[in-house]
Amino acid sequence: xxxxxxxxxxxxxxxxxxxxxxxxxxxxxxxxxxxxxxxxxxxxxxxxxxxxxxxxxxxxxxxxxxxxxxxxxxxxxxxxxxxxxxxxxxxxxxxxxxxxxxxxxxxxxxxxxxxxxxxxxxxxxxxxxxxxxxxxxxxxxxxxxxxxxxxxxxxxxxxxxxxxxxxxxxxxxxxxxxxxxxxxxxxxxxxxxxxxxxxxxxxxxxxxxxxxxxxxxxxxxxxxxxxxxxxxxxxxxxxxxxxxxxxxxxxxxxxxxxxxxxxxxxx
Numbered sequence: 001x002x003x004x005x006x007x008x009x010x011x012x013x014x015x016x017x018x019x020x021x022x023x024x025x026x027x028x029x030x031x032x033x034x035x036x037x038x039x040x041x042x043x044x045x046x047x048x049x050x051x052x053x054x055x056x057x058x059x060x061x062x063x064x065x066x067x068x069x070x071x072x073x074x075x076x077x078x079x080x081x082x083x084x085x086x087x088x089x090x091x092x093x094x095x096x097x098x099x100x101x102x103x104x105x106x107x108x109x110x111x112x113x114x115x116x117x118x119x120x121x122x123x124x125x126x127x128x129x130x131x132x133x134x135x136x137x138x139x140x141x142x143x144x145x146x147x148x149x150x151x152x153x154x155x156x157x158x159x160x161x162x163x164x165x166x167x168x169x170x171x172x173x174x175x176x177x178x179x180x181x182x183x184x185x186x187x188x189x190x191x192x193x194x195x196x197x198x199x200x201x202x203x204x205x206x207x208x209x210x211x212x213x214x215x216x217x218x219x220x221x222x223x224x225x226x227x228x229x230x231x232x233x234x235x236x237x238x239x240x241x242x243x244x245x246x247x248x249x250x251x252x253x254x255x256x257x258x259x260x261x262x263x264x265x266x267x
Contacts, residue, residue, distance in 0.1 A: 004087070004098050007097055033190070049072070052075075053075050062078045078097065080098070116145050122149055135256055144177070155202070156205050158218030161211045162218075188266070
């Protein structure tokens with residue numbers, strides 16, 4: 001277990017137990033998100049081979065930091081208020097911080113080249129305030145990378161169990177980021193070929209499904225064959241389609257403006 005650096009008091013998040021154990025690095029969805037994100041990073045020309053320092057906010061068990069540190073030269077600190085999740089955080093180059101970003105500690109103010117907010121905003125009651133707290137940690141000219149679940153028509157009992165307040169589309173996510181003072185550089189869906197699976201999930205699960213069952217059924221493939229098929233779909237989609245017209249998730253890249261700084265959009 002990585003040593004946890006306690007900068008804030010732990011908080012009760014209300015997040016359902018068991019999700020982090022299911023969301024391992026070999027899960028097709030975690031790998032799919034990484035592939036889609038790296039395509040976005042490369043399209044923006046954001047250098048993977050340079051030493052950059054980032055903060056993964058709401059890092060949980062640290063899967064994102066470990067994935068990114070394998071694929072890049074970046075150092076990724078992980079921050080979360082859930083002490084139990086942080087206890088699962090595996091080794092990484094970056095630090096493991098028990099930290100509430102609302103504390104805005106002076107030593108972390110504008111300390112990072114980029115921020116990661118993967119599958120966090122949809123859980124937040126007041127996203128505008130949360131983004132303001134997050135951006136206090138980002139250097140002027142730094143990047144914010146976001147992933148959120150997409151399309152309200154895909155909502156199911158699974159969303160309720162895991163605490164999704166909302167699912168986004170390109171318009172709603174752009175508005176939220178621009179209202180926070182950010183310049184949106186890129187928005188792209190991913191997981192187009194997963195849409196039938198989420199429709200099926202919505203039909204299978206009901207409001208009466210026990211939370212633990214909804215979590216397992218909603219996130220874990222039923223067997224190894226289905227998992228292999230979903231991985232195959234991931235490889236095909238990420239190789240052939242950089243910008244699906246729709247998807248089960250939505251990635252955004254945004255810039256914290258600095259005077260006189262102009263940034264390229266993704267191709």
